Amino acid sequence: MAPPEALLLIDIDGKGRSCVLSGPNWLFWEEDVNQQKLLYLETFGCQMNVSDSEKITALMQGIGYGVTGEPKHADLILLNTCSIRAKAEQRVYGHLGRYKSLKAAKPGLLIGVGGCVAQQEGERLLAKLPFVNLVFGTHNLHLLQGMVLAAQKGKRCLETDFVDDEKRFDLFPGTATEGGVTRFVTVMQGCDNFCAYCIVPYVRGREISRSADKVLAEVERLSAAGVAEVTLLGQNVNSYGGRKPGEPDFADLLRQVAGVEGIKRLRFTTSHPKDISPELIECFATIPKLAPHIHLPAQSGSDRVLTLMNRGYTRGDYLAKVAALKAACPEIQVTGDMIVGFPGEDEEAFAQTLALMEEVGYADLFSFIYSARPGTKAADYADDTSRALKQERLERLQSAQKKTTLAKNRALEKSVQRVLVEGLGTSGDCLFGRTGGNRGTILNGDLSLSGRIVDVKIVEGLQTMLRGEICHV
Ligand code: SAM
Ligand code: SF4
Secondary structure, rough: OOOOOEEEEOOOOOOOEEEEEEEOEEEEEEEEEOOOEEEEEEOOOHHHHHHHHHHHHHHHHHHHHOOOHHHHHHHHHEEEEEEHHHHHHHHHHHHHHHHHHHHOOOOOOOOEEEHHHHHHHHHHHHHHHOOOOEEEEOOHHHHHHHHHHHOOOOOOEEOOOOOOOOOHHHOOOOOOOOOOOEEEEEEEOOOOOOOOOOHHHHHHHOOOOHHHHHHHHHHHHHHHHHOEEEEEEOOOOOOOOOOOOOEEEEHHHHHHHHOOOOOEEEEOOOOHHOOOHHHHHHHHHHHOEEEEEEOOOOEEEHHHHHHOOOOOOHHHHHHHHHHHHHHHHHOOOOEEEEOOOOOOOHHHHHHHHHHHHHHHHHOOOEEEOOOOOOHHHHHHHOOOHHHHHHHHHHHHHHHHHHHHHHHHHHHHOOOEEEEEEEEEEOOOOOOOEEEEEOOEEOOOOOOOHHHOEEEEEEEEEEEEEEEEEEOOO
């Protein structure tokens, strides 16, 4: 009888390694047969999803999964999705198509979809995509471990119920301590604003604030684990709490969090201009740990468009709040979001947006072409602006902003900035940190400086970051 061409020997070395005996060579598999199962997690969208993904990773580690950066090595692929614009949603389907092919070659592979697309599509996703094993909504992270264990036994699972009271935060996993010297801490979830274009209230549910005690306990836990900077996170942090007598509002919460020993720097995002109170603006003058940066999306510079968007403020209100912020904290850096091509935006309205940008002098601006989202009010608005014109407006806006950003970065040359060192930069041979104004900065120095705030002389202001030299530790 002819010998087999190759012989598979399992656990050849007693350490779980297998090999293939073929000709004169022993070809060891790289994979370990006793190896733990691996998770590949892909995150789309905003900081809320980045923060949820950290929690998903910790939850999956809790049921024995390790983490891989390679989908082909994974036993479980989870996508934490975004549906803010149609393109973001389409990307999710594109990636799922690729994982379907992986699953064809590795039938045991489990695939799960969570986040905003999962919330929006729910059962339709399971029906449309037979290779998907589980679908979990934005309020269902606490069920995820059970869902994955059930999927391992062959069950297809769906959980998309909203939890619309404070219980949500008792169910909600806390921020994982591992993951660097800066962390997000969720202080509220959901949104009640119903801006005419926005799907968030439909996929993230009603606005609920987390109790200050729980926020503080989490920040204390993170600080004890060596975290130096926290960013208080929510869709609209400015409307945090303050609904019952004696309950802290957002300015109170900031003061309390700033009091946590070991926390060196504090940030928050995202702010809605209509909810920024004089007390909150005052915090930039009175809380030294509060970084001089605010992300304050205007969305448009035209009063007519702002009304159509249901934003609840005028151009004048917005500019008055920016002026008050600059008066309270002259070095404050303002960043924002802008939508172009909203239904009803004509050339004059767009010119007002450009003028507002110049007047504010944004350090950076995220700008998007309007995308109609299912179920939102604006999806029913008549829209007679061509895609080509919207694209042209976006390009005009972005090229104006690029110039402002570069000029602002160059203006920092020779200045000394307080930079919180976050760790190694992407190239691996220098450090990366952020100024108080949230400018990414590369610098030379020892990795042991991670978590420290150092004085850095800026030697070069580039388009997307600064380059500096440490002048005082
Ligand atoms: N809560 C934040 C606020 O009130 O400004 C916004 C959060 S949203 C996740 C991030 C940004 O996406 C928005 O500021 C807006 O500029 C943009 N956005 C939301 N819906 C959009 C849509 N339908 N089309 C284009 N951009 C959109
Ligand atoms: Fe969306 Fe408006 Fe809520 Fe921001 S405030 S999440 S833009 S509905």
